[in-house]
Amino acid sequence: MKQIKIFDTTLRDGEQSPGCSMNLAEKIKVAKRLESLKVDVIEAGFAISSKGDFESVNTIAKEVKDCTVASLARATVGDIDAAYEAVKCAVDPRIHLFIATSPLHMEYKLKMTPEQVLEKTAAMVKYAANYCSNVEFSCEDATRSDYDFMCKVVDAAIKNGATVINLPDTVGYSSPAEIKAMFEYVIGHVENSDKVEFSTHCHNDLGMAVANALASVQGGALQVECTINGIGERAGNASLEEVVMALKTRRDYYGADTRIDTTRIARASKTVYKIIGQSAPLNKPIVGKNAFAHESGIHQHGVLANKLTYEILTPESVGITENKMVLGKHSGKHAFEARLKELGYELTPEELLSAFEQFKALCDKKKTVNDLDIEALVSHDAIDTEGYSLVRFDVHAGNHTTATSTIKLAHGDEVIEDVALGDGPVDAACNAIDKIVCPPEHTFDVYTINSVSEGKDTMGEVMVKLKANDKTYTGRGLSTDILEASILAYLNAINKLNAANK
Ligand code: KIV
Ligand code: ZN
Numbered sequence: 310m311k312q313i314k315i316f317d318t319t320l321r322d323g324e325q326s327p328g329c330s331m332n333l334a335e336k337i338k339v340a341k342r343l344e345s346l347k348v349d350v351i352e353a354g355f356a357i358s359s360k361g362d363f364e365s366v367n368t369i370a371k372e373v374k375d376c377t378v379a380s381l382a383r384a385t386v387g388d389i390d391a392a393y394e395a396v397k398c399a400v401d402p403r404i405h406l407f408i409a410t411s412p413l414h415m416e417y418k419l420k421m422t423p424e425q426v427l428e429k430t431a432a433m434v435k436y437a438a439n440y441c442s443n444v445e446f447s448c449e450d451a452t453r454s455d456y457d458f459m460c461k462v463v464d465a466a467i468k469n470g471a472t473v474i475n476l477p478d479t480v481g482y483s484s485p486a487e488i489k490a491m492f493e494y495v496i497g498h499v500e501n502s503d504k505v506e507f508s509t510h511c512h513n514d515l516g517m518a519v520a521n522a523l524a525s526v527q528g529g530a531l532q533v534e535c536t537i538n539g540i541g542e543r544a545g546n547a548s549l550e551e552v553v554m555a556l557k558t559r560r561d562y563y564g565a566d567t568r569i570d571t572t573r574i575a576r577a578s579k580t581v582y583k584i585i586g587q588s589a590p591l592n593k594p595i596v597g598k599n600a601f602a603h604e605s606g607i608h609q610h611g612v613l614a615n616k617l618t619y620e621i622l623t624p625e626s627v628g629i630t631e632n633k634m635v636l637g638k639h640s641g642k643h644a645f646e647a648r649l650k651e652l653g654y655e656l657t658p659e660e661l662l663s664a665f666e667q668f669k670a671l672c673d674k675k676k677t678v679n680d681l682d683i684e685a686l687v688s689h690d691a692i693d694t695e696g697y698s699l700v701r702f703d704v705h706a707g708n709h710t711t712a713t714s715t716i717k718l719a720h721g722d723e724v725i726e727d728v729a730l731g732d733g734p735v736d737a738a739c740n741a742i743d744k745i746v747c748p749p750e751h752t753f754d755v756y757t758i759n760s761v762s763e764g765k766d767t768m769g770e771v772m773v774k775l776k777a778n779d780k781t782y783t784g785r786g787l788s789t790d791i792l793e794a795s796i797l798a799y800l801n802a803i804n805k806l807n808a809a810n811k
Pocket of ligand 2 (some may be wrong): 322477479510512542
C-alpha cells in the first residue's frame with residue numbers, strides 16, 4: 310500500500326480566492342482542524358504577500374506541532390527570505406517555491422526565456438536549500454509546458470536540493486489520462502527522480518480536479534495538494550475530502566491510502582464553510598446534506614435490505630453523526646459537555662460556560678434543541694471577534710411605513726445609541742449601526758439566511774459579506790429572531806472590517 314501525503318493549501322490557494330479571506334484567529338482555527346485531521350503538510354500562506362500573511366504563517370508555524378508547515382515563495386531572494394523567516398520556527402518547516410514553465414507564462418507573464426527560467430530555478434532552489442532541508446519546487450502551469458523542457462527544470466531543481474517536485478495543473482486544463490502520462494514521463498526521464506517525492510496540484514476549471522489528482526497518484530505522485538471543500542482560485546482546487554475518501558474507499562484499485570483521520574472530515578468542512586460564509590451544496594460529495602440521503606423508494610428498499618446496495622461509504626466514517634435530539638431545558642452542564650465531546654468538540658472551561666449559557670437561553674425559546682443547534686452555537690461562539698457588541702435593538706417596519714431602527718451598542722465602557730431609517734428593517738438597522746460605528750468605506754456584497762435545523766422556532770443563521778479594498782469580511786449572526794441574527798451578522802462583519810483597518 311502506497312502512503313500518499315496530503316498537502317493542504319486551504320490557507321493559501323483557498324484563502325486567496327475571492328470571498329474566502331480569513332482573519333488571523335480564523336486561520337489558526339482552520340490550522341488546528343487540519344492538524345487534528347492529520348494532514349501531512351499545511352501551506353499556511355504566502356509570507357511575502359502582506360504583513361498579515363506573514364504574521365499568520367508565522368503564528369501557525371509556532372502553534373502546529375504535528376504537520377510540516379510551508380510558505381509559498383516565488384523564485385526570488387526576497388520571497389524566499391520572507392518564507393523562511395515565517396516558517397523557520399516550525400517543527401518541520403518547508404519553503405515552497407515556484408516558477409512557471411509553460412511557453413505562455415514564460416513569454417507573457419515572466420518575460421523570460423526558457424534558459425533564464427532554468428538558471429533561475431537552479432539558483433533559487435539552491436538559495437532556499439541553504440536555509441532549509443525541506444524544499445518543494447513547483448513548475449507552474451506544468452500541464453501546458455513542454456515536457457522535455459520541464460524535465461530539464463526538474464532535474465536542475467533536484468540537483469540543487471529540492472526534495473519535493475510539484476507538477477500543477479494550474480488552469481485545470483488537463484484530463485486524467487493526460488496528467489497520469491505527464492507524471493510517468495517526467496518521473497521516467499529525470500535522473501534521480503526516485504530521490505524526491507512528486508506532488509500534484511489540480512484546479513477544477515473543467516470539473517476534473519479530483520479525477521486528475523487521483524490519476525496523478527496512479528502516475529507516481531506521492532503527495533496530493535488539495536483544500537477543504539475544494540475552495541481555491543476560480544473553480545477551486547481538488548477537494549481534500551473527496552480525494553481522501555476516494556483513496557480510502559477504493560484502496561483495492563489505487564493501492565494507496567493517507568494518514569488522514571477521516572472521522573474529522575465533517576467538522577473541518579463545516580468550520581471552513583462557516584468561516585467563509587458559505588454552506589455545502591446539497592449534493593456535494595462526502596459533506597453535502599444529501600450525500601448519504603436515500604429518498605427514492607427503490608434505494609430505501611435496497612439500503613434497508615443491505616446498506617452496501619447503495620452506500621459505498623458510511624456517514625460515520627467521515628464524522629457525520631446521527632442527529633439525536635437528546636438535550637432540553639432540564640439537561641445539566643455535564644450532559645451538555647458529554648454531548649459536545651461525542652460531537653467532537655473539546656472546549657476550554659470558559660468556552661464551555663459561555664456555550665452552556667447560550668444553550669440554556671435557547672432552551673427557553675425553542676422546544677427541542679438538537680445537535681445541529683448545539684453545533685451552530687459552539688462554532689459561532691468560537692469565532693466572534695472583539696469590537697462593538699449589541700445591547701438592544703428596536704425595529705418598526707410594515708408594508709405602509711418607512712422602516713426605522715434604534716440600535717444601542719457597547720464599545721468598551723461606552724454605550725452609544727442611534728436611530729436610522731431604511732428600506733426595510735435590516736437596512737434600517739445597518740444604517741443605525743453605521744451611524745454609531747462610522748466604519749471604513751465598504752460595499753454590502755452578500756446577505757444569506759438559512760435555518761439551522763427544522764421547525765418554525767428554529768434558529769436563523771445569517772451570513773453577511775462586506776467588501777472593502779478587494780477584501781471580503783464575513784460576519785455571522787445566530788438567533789431564533791432573524792432580525793437579531795441579521796444585526797449580529799452585520800456587526801460581526803463591521804468589527805472585522807474595523808479590526809483589519811486599524
Ligand atoms: O496553481 C498553481 O500552479 C499554484 C502554484 C503556486 C503551486 O497554486
Ligand atoms: Zn493553485
